[in-house]
Ligand SMILES: Nc1nc2c(ncn2[C@@H]2O[C@H](COP(=O)(O)OP(=O)(O)OP(=O)(O)O)[C@@H](O)[C@H]2O)c(=O)[nH]1
């Protein structure tokens with residue numbers, strides 16, 4: 277790891293790419309790598325771009341990144357597409373619409389397969405974003421496919437969440453896209469060159485008035501864009517800036533970053549406790565042996581859980597009454 | 606710990622028109638459990654190699670039907686060497702004569718597949734190559 281880390285710190289993009297793989301594959305040592313590179317949080321601004329398939333998220337991201345580059349910001353993009361639950365394979369096609377960014381050394385794009393995580397992000401999206409932040413990117417964009425059900429994920433990953441809809445989404449706004457409605461800090465009505473953009477905007481405005489939001493102080497603006505033509509991108513950037521300023525002033529940004537740190541620590545602890553119980557303390561073996569007893573009616577899942585938890589010395593909070601009582605009953 | 610996934614860049618350099626073949630191969634590799642970064646048409650050698658670097662792929666698979674393989678593939682190879690990508694396979698397909706294949710193989714290009722090759726053959730070739738190479742440098746401590 278030492279060699280890779282040294283190259284990473286020197287700003288070697290190939291080392292960054294390899295480190296991202298290491299994290300994605302969760303190979304031994306990946307947590308040490310993250311520990312060693314962890315920068316103070318909040319250096320990079322994190323933008324989430326989500327919306328239904330084909331809404332123009334990648335096209336819009338390309339144009340937004342080009343604008344960031346004109347402002348001299350270095351930008352990383354993490355573009356997530358789903359892995360097949362059956363084969364584990366994935367087709368990652370977001371780069372097709374981001375060709376103008378490829379040869380700019382102030383930009384780094386990584387396509388990630390979700391690898392079993394539901395909710396739009398990849399299993400290691402957050403860790404990958406941390407690594408990109410540590411490498412020195414000013415902005416990290418998460419592109420995820422969102423269909424309106426399980427989008428909470430992106431909210432915890434991003435400081436500002438942009439929801440991209442298209443005129444065709446009109447009918448769905450009231451019903452299916454409820455999840456998308458609640459998470460948006462900024463709405464984009466993309467493909468505004470097509471008929472129906474105005475209707476969608478009206479439907480959005482109407483629905484927004486009715487929805488309670490976590491942050492009452494912020495009314496999500498609606499920006500119309502034609503991403504393929506680069507129209508509306510300045511307005512989009514201005515809306516993102518405005519939200520960022522709002523989050524700074526109101527303390528929402530700090531709160532989000534703290535929540536993100538807390539979630540990370542909880543995840544790590546849970547993962548370690550898991551490994552401790554099931555592998556290191558032999559929980560898996562105890563479970564295996566207990567399955568026959570459960571089948572024969574000599575034990576229940578509840579009593580077996582008690583046994584396993586007690587075996588690692590964790591006997592507060594057993595579900596069943598004490599042994600003596602049980603035998604007495 | 607989770608397994609290491611095979612990552613493949615599938616793209617189409619040069620100016621010729623359609624990418625049906627490349628898409629079929631991309632889908633087959635995905636169905637074999639690989640993560641396929643699909644870049645689409647009209648890629649330059651510089652763009653291909655930079656993309657391969659950022660995506661840290663194991664394999665670059667290019668579809669070349671324009672007949673320009675004797676300029677495109679050596680150029681990609683040269684850029685790969687400049688970027689010190691010595692653990693990445695360059696392979697591909699197209700209408701390529703035996704002599705050209707021979708010449709490219711001597712330069713260090715991997716096996717090349719003619720039109721109509723069963724996709725299973727390509728999958729197997731890539732899986733075997735990655736197996737023989739072993740883990741990526743720097744991802745095992
Ligand atoms: N007419 C029109 N087409 C657009 C616009 N923006 C994007 N497109 C087209 O919409 C298609 C999908 O664009 P992408 O940027 O790939 O959309 P995406 O949301 O990233 O798609 P996925 O990542 O596959 O979900 C492409 O053919 C784009 O050229 C727009 O403003 N107007």
Ligand SMILES: [Mg+2]
Pocket residue numbers: 333334335369370419
């Ligand atoms: Mg996309």
